[in-house]
Amino acid sequence: MPVPPTPAAQFEGGCAFADGAYVPLSEAKISLFDWGFTRSDATYDVATTWRGAFFRLDAHMDRFFASLDKMRLAIPYTRAELREVLHGCVRAAGLQDAYVAMVCTRGVPPRGARDPRMAQNRFYAYALPYVWIASPEKQAAGIDLHISSRQRIGPASVDPTVKNYHWIDLVQSLFDAYDLGRDTSCVVDADGCVTEGPGFNVFAVKDGVVHTADRGVLEGISRRTVIELCERMGIPLRIAPLPVELVRGADEVFLSSSGGGVLPIGKVDGQTLVGFPGPVTRRLQDGYWALHEEAAYRDPVSYP
Ligand SMILES: Cc1ncc(COP(=O)(O)O)c(C=O)c1O
Structure with a gap:
């Protein structure tokens, strides 16, 4: 597991975790050929932090892992590691009130292949300032x-x-x-x-x-x-x-x-x-x- 970075100018306004590394939001990208994009073949969850603490993070992680199972998707992280990544994104971005997403996409199958079992699933996470449905x-x-x-x-x-x-x-x-x-x-x-x-x-x-x-x-x-x-x-x-x-x-x-x-x-x-x-x-x-x-x-x- 990579060590979560300390807050720095590059993470101002948010921090992402993509392909196993913490990156600024502008560097977090997915492939044009990822089935998460071409087929909505993905699942995700959104937790929040308020005044410096996650709210019901266990419930969000339970739902995320249950969704992964139902979608026959998998992430290469344990529950403890997932928690560490989510905390790492919030910590690096220095956010007290945050919108924290965890996403798993099907990934990109080998060229020409149409069998989802051949795709390597991808995991992404990011923290942004808290988002309101309505202010x-x-x-x-x-x-x-x-x-x-x-x-x-x-x-x-x-x-x-x-x-x-x-x-x-x-x-x-x-x-x-x-x-x-x-x-x-x-x-x-x-x-x-x-x-x-x-x-x-x-x-x-x-x-x-x-x-x-x-x-x-x-x-x-x-x-x-x-x-x-x-x-x-x-x-x-x-x-x-x-x-x-x-x-x-x-x-x-x-x-x-x-x-x-x-x-x-x-x-x-x-x-x-x-x-x-x-x-x-x-x-x-x-x-x-x-x-x-x-x-x-x-x-x-x-x-x-
Ligand atoms: C379609 C849909 N229904 C309901 C909800 C509310 O879920 P939660 O209370 O876990 O945010 C969401 C959250 O994004 C949603 O996307």
Whole structure:
């Protein structure tokens, strides 16, 4: 394992780990022929650090290794080594609040070969400054969520519990949302129930009960945090298919993501939610950030 570098000017703004070495972001590259690029044949995970400590890093590593298994991908590092690389990227970049990605691509099979077993899988990681799905200012002003009629790629085709780069549906729904003057979007499943959006899970609160989809979605670590907070706080929770009408008629709607935690929604397709900013969302949002101070969820980075 290479020794993580000490912070230096070249790592200002971020640090990557590619082909077994720590490199500045501008030097982190993948081949044009990597199946991760040509076939979206890859899996990844995104953890975060907040005030100098990883949040629920074990949960992110568990999900990443589970995704690797399901995709028949492998990385040449143990769990302890992966942790070291992720810490190394954050430490070198000198970031307190960071977006930390780990990525495994299928790699490049020998020229002319079409057998994925012949490709050597590649591993990349990088740390960037923390990324918000929507800034705290935008959250306060009220995010306008578009519920797209586009369907998320079917779970029978691509397992949504594997964090994946099959985002064409999500990206096209974002264009639709912007065309309509909305801020972000979510997509539905074949039964017309709300699934997820570009980088987040969706929750609706109706008559004090918190609802979120039980299927067809990535099992977000932030989603899990919200579920656990509901249990801790005694907030009724229903994990079941999430009809569009339930979201449109909800008292409160919020998103969950590593990119900002619990993000309140102000409007659904231009209609202001009567309950915005809602008390349940606010309790969960406060709870989400309070957990960042609990030792069991923190893995502090040791800066030089
Ligand atoms: C499609 C999708 N759904 C949900 C999420 C939320 O997952 P997490 O809470 O682990 O960030 C993400 C995160 O990027 C995502 O890409």
